[in-house]
Amino acid sequence: MSVPIIAARDVSKSFFGNRVLREVSIELRAGRIHALLGENGAGKSTLINLLSGALPPDEGSIEVDGAAVDHFTPSEARRAGVAVVQQELSLTSQLSIGENIGLGAYPIRFGLVDYKALARRTRAACAMVGLDEDLATSVGDLPLGRRQMVEIAKALYREPRALILDEPTSSLSAHETQTLTRLLERLRAQGVAILYISHRLNEVMALCDYVTILKDGAVTADRELAGVDADGLVRLMVGRDPGDLFPKWTPNVEGKTIISVRGFSCGMARDIDLDLRRGEVFGVGGLVGQGQEDLILGLYGARSASARVAEFNGDSGVPDSVLKANALGLAYVPADRKREGLHLIHTISFNMLLPGYGRARGLTFRDRTNERDLARSLAGALSIKGDLTRPVQALSGGNQQKVALAKWMPNKPAIWLLNDPTRGVDVETKREIYGLLRGFAAEGAAVLLSSSDTPELVHLCDRVAVMREGRIVARIEQAELSEEAIVAAAMGANLAERAA
Amino acid sequence: MSDAGATPLFVRRAALFLRSGPFLTVLVVAAVWIVAGLTMAGFGSYGHLRYMLELAAVIGLVAAGQTLVVIGGGIDLSVGAIVTVSAVGVPLLPWDADASGVAAVLAILAGATGIGLLNGLGVAFLRVHPMIMTLAMATFLQGVLIIVAGGSAVSMHNPLVAWLGEARPWGVPAGIVLWVVVSLLTLLILHATPFGARIFALGANPLATSLSGVDVRVTTMAIFAASGLTAGLAGVLMLGMNGQGYVGIGDPYVLASIAAVVLGGTSILGGSGTYAGSIPGSALLVTITALITVVNASPGWRSILFGSLILGLLLLSGRESRRR
Structure with missing residues (x-):
């Protein structure tokens, strides 16, 4: 068997004491399309960053053509023929298609840019991905899907031996996806090693030869894809032990409906029917960025939204401002607490x-005495310790999140809207937050919890709705809740359609 | 308790105060006054110091509104034009019927507040960047002033304005009394009211502020309106001290007010600071101007010196710790 073009051997990586990769090995071989699967936060992006030299591993090594490289930098990666198509587009929108594709690797002749050669090679790369726009068009004028194709062309321009694609199809149309599929098959035949990351299991099943699955930073499968079904893949991606992280709670008997919307649309979220009852924790699942944030911010009056029918705490119509939403008893806890909270x-x-x-x-x-007493009692209730006159940035992520929750408690919200409140939060604080959320529900509030953490949806929620591409694609009641059911629905695997 | 409990609270408070921007600015002003008073004849005389404080009052008034705007994360470049509008506007108002002159002054102050409110409207609702909005407003006002007032100076015959410029109740110039009153009000609003807290929140993180249920638009409009009002007051005071107004009289106050705010330790990025620093900041600026005048340089060099000194002082005092 040939040597892998690029490989990681037992690499580990931590951020701020948080291990995101532990002893992971992966081999990218010529002429093979290799799928990399895993839930959000499983460590896929970090692994790509190691393979492209963007980050150094804490332990383990990166090998090029079978030989370990000591300081594997981005320029080293380029020399080795590794090209990455990032999930977050890295294009410069003011520059033209041609300039973007050649950026940083302009052909030089006599010390000057050889524009003829640049045009020739750019055109060749564009032809491969089916980009027929004028090369002088500025990238900012292109729709998202076309920009993604420019990004792919940019990688091809460098004639890579190993091509890494991080969710390349998430913004592509069906037609563009097909073009990409054919292109990847052609590259495979030419002997390029391809690493393909996607949350669309059907695509993976159809296209890939080999699969590596990450779960919580560790490899749970590394094998040929032949003989595995989608169900089996999903099982390998989820299924951790929830332990005693979650509070004991009893499902609340049918509470009074406090929010009811029909045909609700906001940004990416489209045509959503939702009934939120007092006393329940209603989960919203799905992959990151499927419109959950638009749904929540729309309900909160922070983004303009529309609905055929809407009733909020006895008031008809969607709140048109945050002030209105607050007056109706809504509170919002953001995912990006540093920016929004x-x-x-x-x-x-x-x-x-x-x-x-x-x-x-x-x-x-202002009544300083009152203020001090209130702050102290909130800090006490949420076990936030120490001097309350410290800036909040001095606190750990978990304690910051508790402050972002605590600030609403004096309002006694009737409806809590939470977007991924446990992102980047330590286990102990997670446990406290879970206890708080069930506590709010037990006191008669309605809690809407959007989460990218599947166990939290399974073990904390009375019901879960799963969103994909802006719509609710599945509704799962407590009795049928399982990580497999949620992940399958989120990825659009066929086995999920029993719900809904 | 924790190790912080080892030092008594008042010691920590005192240490914090001694290291604070406002206090350091006061120290710098005092040092400059003492040195200049000992070395230069006439600088340290009571009359001269009082005169400098009168001049500082004008800057201080403009800086009061500017402080609110800067803490709120904005900047007001139209204050110079508003000072001029007010200094030129009062004499031009044909209200001879009102013998006290109160009506004309109130009308001008309402106008100045209205101009500020328009700035706020543009920033809050049209989402124009404060720098662009207020610069455009300044340019617009200058055009109107040239058309209305022309190039010549206008003299005023307004008893109230004249009193403000010349009266000395209890031996203290009325302008300084006005400054003290406005200072107290500004400090109270900023540090003792929920509205003040909203300004600090807005400047630190406007998105989080609006998501926390603060009416960001109303707050924005209010601070720009306040800035218009204090610039208008400064214009009236200028007119009283000068006896006449002319186009361009307010121009120096754009840089002066911003410099006073920043010299006083208020973050130009918004979100933190206090008017307690802008007060000695204003005095410091006037002191610098006085020193430069003593040096007896030509107007061109005076301007160059003034600009360089402000820049130098800002580099010394405004070493803003990086954040975000």
């Missing part, structure tokens, strides 16, 4: 008191 430079107590400052009308005076 907290004022990092301000103190812990300031952050906890801010919604109160927002509610105050006219020119009244």
